[in-house]
Amino acid sequence: MSSNDSLARLADVIESRKPANGGDPDKSYVSRLLHKGPDAFLKKIGEEATEVVMAAKDVDHGADKSKLVYEVADLWFHSMVALAHYGLTPADVLTELERREGTSGIEEKALRKVVARTAEEGAP
Numbered sequence: 001m002s003s004n005d006s007l008a009r010l011a012d013v014i015e016s017r018k019p020a021n022g023g024d025p026d027k028s029y030v031s032r033l034l035h036k037g038p039d040a041f042l043k044k045i046g047e048e049a050t051e052v053v054m055a056a057k058d059v060d061h062g063a064d065k066s067k068l069v070y071e072v073a074d075l076w077f078h079s080m081v082a083l084a085h086y087g088l089t090p091a092d093v094l095t096e097l098e099r100r101e102g103t104s105g106i107e108e109k110a111l112r113k114v115v116a117r118t119a120e121e122g123a124p
C-alpha cells in the first residue's frame, strides 16, 4: 500500500466529515473543527508546527524520534483539514512537489530574484 493511498483515504474521510456532507460535530473531531471554521484549524496548525519544532529539538538532545513522527503526523492531519476546507487535496500538494522535482532551491531563489528585478525595472 503506498503512502499516497493513505493520504487519499484520509482526504476522503475528511471530505465526508464536512457539515455539508452530513458530518456531525458531536461525533467527529474533523466535523467539529470544520464547523468551528478556519480560525480553529489554522490555530491548530500553528500549535502543531511549534510542537514539531520542539520535538525536533528534543531529538537533537537525544530524545526518541517517534515523538517527532507523531507531531509531524498531527501537523499533516490538521493541514489536510485546512486543504479540504479550501477545496484542495493532498494530490494538489503532491503535484506541486512533483513540479518542483529536480529544481534546486538555490536555483529557484536566484530565478525569483531575477524575475523581481526585471519587474522592478519594467515598473513605471
Ligand SMILES: N=c1c2ncn([C@@H]3O[C@H](COP(=O)(O)OP(=O)(O)OP(=O)(O)O)[C@@H](O)[C@H]3O)c2ncn1[C@@H]1O[C@H](COP(=O)(O)O)[C@@H](O)[C@H]1O
Pocket (backbone or CB within 6 Å): 010, 013, 014, 017, 027, 028, 029, 030, 031, 073, 074, 077
Ligand atoms: N488523523 C487523525 C488525527 N490526528 C490527530 N487527531 C486529533 O487531533 C486532536 C488535537 O490534538 P492535540 O494533541 O492538540 O490534542 P488536544 O489537546 O486534545 O486538542 P484540542 O483540545 O486543542 O482540540 C486530538 O483530539 C487528536 O485525536 C486526529 N483525529 C482524527 N484523525 C483521522 O481523521 C479521521 C476522522 O476523525 P473523526 O472526524 O474524529 O471521526 C480518523 O479516523 C483519523 O483517521
